[in-house]
Amino acid sequence: MNIPKAVLVLAWALALPAAAARGEEPRPLDACLADGGFDAQAAKTFGADVNGMKRYVIALLKRGPNRPIEPVRARELQAAHLKNIQRLVEEGKLLVAGPFLGEGDLRGIYVFDVATLAEAKALTETDPAIKAGSLVMELEEWYGSAALVAVPALHRRLSPPPAEPAR
Numbered sequence: 001m002n003i004p005k006a007v008l009v010l011a012w013a014l015a016l017p018a019a020a021a022r023g024e025e026p027r028p029l030d031a032c033l034a035d036g037g038f039d040a041q042a043a044k045t046f047g048a049d050v051n052g053m054k055r056y057v058i059a060l061l062k063r064g065p066n067r068p069i070e071p072v073r074a075r076e077l078q079a080a081h082l083k084n085i086q087r088l089v090e091e092g093k094l095l096v097a098g099p100f101l102g103e104g105d106l107r108g109i110y111v112f113d114v115a116t117l118a119e120a121k122a123l124t125e126t127d128p129a130i131k132a133g134s135l136v137m138e139l140e141e142w143y144g145s146a147a148l149v150a151v152p153a154l155h156r157r158l159s160p161p162p163a164e165p166a167r
Contacts, residue, residue, distance in 0.1 A: 048146035056095070056144055057120035059137045061108035066133030080128035081135075085110075093123055095148050107135060111148060117141060 047054045068074040088094035088110075096111035112120045120139050129135040 043146065046146040046149045052146055053143055054146045055115065056142045056148065057112040057114050057117055058140050058142045059110040059112065059120060059124055060106060060140070061110065061129075061135045061137055063105040063107055064129070064133045064136045068132070068134060077129055077132055077134055084127045088112075088123060088126075089152050092152075095151050110137075111142070111144075113149060 043052060068077055085094065085097045089097070093112055093114060094110055095113050097108065099108040100106050110124075112123060114120050114123070117139050124130055124137045124139070127135070127137075130137060
């Protein structure tokens, strides 16, 4: 698989704090990218198993029984929901989040970097939209590429900073 250099650079940058926390000396980026082949230290840093994979918990967000009808309340609830998503990303617990397109009952998806369904359930219960009953979540254990750990750092590089509110 040919991974774009930018993804590898961001994955490397994201892995540095984890390596330092374990008292390991991170490899220079150039060494990690030199041949593009398997990198045992990078695999360890990202928590990869022998297949380059790891366990995650996926949350499927579904339309809940208490959808706000009033537009102002709906906007407030959505803003609180997005703020909670950002907090979970900053804590390193949420790697991927986004809505499904269309108007069906399936509204969005989360990919949590947690070890258990119970931990993911506790995190989902912090979401204001879940608390309000606007959304409900179905949790499933999932086995995927350990490279997903790099997604938040890559997303930060691709997303412009929020516009400042008009005065």
